[in-house]
Amino acid sequence: MLPLTGAAYLAVCAWSALALLPSVLAAVSCDRACLEGHISDFLAALAAHDPSTLPTTEDVTYVENGQTLPLGTGEWLVAGPPGKYRHTFSDPDAGQVGTITTLTENGVAAIYIVRLKLEPDGRISQIETQITRDPGGAALYEKMGQPEAVWLEAVPRDQRLPRETLIQLANRYYTGMQRNDPRGNYSFFDQDCNRLEDGLQTTNVRSGDAYGHSNDTVFASLGCEAQFQTGFLGFVTRIRDRRFPVVDEERQAVLAMTILDHNGTVRVLPDVNGTSSPIPPYFDVPRTLAATEGFRLRGDKLFRIEMTLIEVPYGMRSAFPGRSQGALSSPGTNGTTTKNPCDRECLLDVVGQVLQALLAHDHERLPLARGAKYSENGQFLAFGDGLWETASSLARLGDADDDAHAYAAHFADPATGTAAYWGLSREQTTPGVLALRIKVHDGQIAEIEAVDVRAESNGARGGSVTLMRPPLPVEWDGRSLGRLHESFQQGVVATNNTNPNTSSTPPGLVEAYFDAWERHSSRGVPFAPTCSRRDNGGVQGNLTCVEQMDGLGIAPNGLYNRTTTVRDRRLLIADEAKGVVLAVAMIDNPATGQAPLPATERIPSTYMVPQLIKVTDGSISRVEGMVKWMPYGYTSAWETSG
Incomplete structure (x- = not known):
């Protein structure tokens, strides 16, 4: 798959670039050779899987693809030695250094970026890495062998622009990309400007190949300025957390790190090769890309650009936030307020209100409490963002008799004032399964949590x-999931074995279920003998829940035998009247199994797994689960927000 790559991302800047400078430049007595030595030592330690040889501070921060991890985990367990390509940016004044190189993960090539921050005593306090899993791009870099010579040339002192100006000019690139106005002033590009994306030149080439996800064959033949003048990159709706941590004044180069949001509202690519065309399916849903870009200036113009990027969950915050974070929630004072408790009927009605508001793209019609919170896939967003702009269809009870509309269920727990939804969704042309948790307090909605597993x-x-x-191993490509099993809609039916004083969803059941998943053993879980479960709509033959959990057949739980920690476990709702539990957790796969590993297990990964669990007579009788891939170590914002 070709990504719609970095040239495609630009931004309007709402602050002075001077405000983006580090408040204090570290007085580190480490020159270029010293900084490059730290990079070499780091890469050697990484290949040896041993961070203990590095001179780090006691509270060193280690970040991998936007996730803060304990040093020594993640890539430290799977990385091979670096390749021959290495492009290093050194900033002795700030005590920072970064490099673009390649390596292998369990034998598969990837582009690897690392940034180190040194304290005045020479110890490393920050390690920030980005791993772009693009074997083709890594191969291009290895074929190049080294950066173009101009990147490594020292500029005479009397021709150098100061740090502040270098940052201002680099930031104009993002100012121009964000919503990419074709009428903008893009004279900050040198007339001979070229750009690499994952090692591939994407300017001034006439290969006839389509650009990224699009079918446009002309864009890549244009120069940097001409590309921006097309407005083609306008699907990048916001560029935030713009940081310029490494400014190499001697070589007039900047290494920048930013986050690019695509909110899914831009539906047409402008005319470049003669005909405007619909936006590619990839941009049906909100997307966020984290990008690292090197800029080389010639005079006061951008002359060379080298970038690579990764996709992260939409709205994800940077571990080292810059400006323009955006609102986390909207206060919301709309609707009618009542102090009466919300009973079961009231809560189920709230579910309908929220679904209608999503389809109307209008959160203001809801009775939102002041300070109400909204999240998607573990990231807090402003009300009105994300699904609020892209939802086009939501399965609702009683809508129709066809399977697409029958895959839906509503739940309520009056004791906690919580309502929930599980059903088929659609954003533009992309289907998904949406799980919602809605918290009601004093007649107002205080929280809405959405987990949306889109078709891949x-x-x-x-x-x-x-x-x-x-x-x-179990993909969902949007094929029909059929009707949601009727047991998820049925109420609890009393039997001769039912104790009227016993909860229909026993305490500790969810913990026991996730404990069993973690140890790959059904021991201690009350599974009914005929219990069945499926992940992403896939059923593993005729295996029962016990057989799946114990690792019989393809793999336990529809995932892997080598998954480890099951964390961030959250009970979203327990509907006693229906005997249904909705829960979600994060499951880690460190990719540390014995070689050769299958393609599904070669890189460290985390899975977000919403689980709909039916309980009958105190035992789990059916499980409907979805699986969403996340960067390794991903944590829900609900876990860290208190």
């Missing part, structure tokens, strides 16, 4: 697959 399809123009993620 290798269709036309790259389809809708999450950028550069590995395949799952």
Whole structure:
């Protein structure tokens, strides 16, 4: 799959670039050779899987693809030695250094970026890495062998622009890309400007190949300025957390790190090769890409650009936030307020209100409490963002008799004032399964939590697959899930074995279920003998829940035998009247099994797994689960928000 790559991302800047400078430049007595030595030592330690040889501070921060991890985990367990390509940016004044190189993960090539921050005493306090799983791009870099000579040339002192100006000019690139106005002033590009994306030149080349996810064959033949003048990149709706941590004044180069949001509202690509065309399916849904870009200036113009990127969950915050974070929630004072408790009927009515508001793209019609929170897939967003702009269809009870509309269920727990929904969704042309938790307090909605597992399809123009993620053993490409099993709609039926004083969803059941998943053993879980479960709509033959959990057949739980920690476990709702539990957790796969590993298990990964669990007579009788890939170590914002 070809990504719609970095040239495609630009931004309007709402602050002075001077405000983006580090408040204090570290007084580190480490020159270029010293900084490059730290990079070499780091890469050697990584290949040896031993961070203990590095001079780090006691509280060193280690970040991998946007996730803060303990040093020594993640890539430290799977990385091979670096390749021959190495492009290093050194900033002795700030005590920072970064490099673009390649390496292998369990034998598969990837592009690897690392940034180190040194304290005045020479110890490393920050390690920030980005791993772009693009074997083709890594191969291009290895073929190049080294950066173009101009990147490594020292500029005479009297011709150098100061740090502040270098940052200002680099930031104009993002100012121009964000919503890419074709009428903008793009004279900051040198007339001979060229750009690399994952090692591939994407300017001034006439290969006839389509650009990224699009079918446009002209864009890549244009120069940097002419590309921006097309407005083609306008699907990048916001560029935030713009950081310029490494400024190499001697070589007039900047290494920048930013986050690019695509909110899914731009539906047409402008005329470049003669005809405007619909946006590719990849951009049906909100997407966020984290990008690292090197800029080389010639005079006061951008002359060379080298970039690579990864996809992260939409709205994800940077571990080292810059400006323009955006609102986390909207206060919301709309609707009628009542102090009366919300009973079961009231809560189920709230579910309908929320679904209608999503389809109307209008959160203001809801009775939102002041300070109400909204999240999607573990990231807090402003009300009105994400699904609020892209939802086009939601299965609702009683809508129709066909399977698409019958895959839905509503739940309520009056004791906690919580309502929930599970059903088929659609954003533009992309189907998904949506789980919602809605918290009601004093007649107002205080929280809405959405987990949306979208279909991953290798269709036309790259389809809708999450950028550069590995395949799952059980994929869902949008095929019909049929009707949601009727047991999820039925109420609890009393039997001769039912104790009227016993909860229909026993305490500790969810913990026991996830404990069993973690140890790959059904021991201690009350599974009914005929219990069945499926992940992403896939059923593993005729295996029962016990047989799946114990690792018989293809793999336990529809995932892997080598998954480890099951964490961030959250009970979203327990509907006693229906005997249904909705829960979600994160499951880690460190990719540390014995070689050769299958393609599904070669890189460290985390899976977000919403689980709909039916309980009958105190035992789990059916499980409907979905699986969403996340960067390794991903944590829900609900876990860290208190």
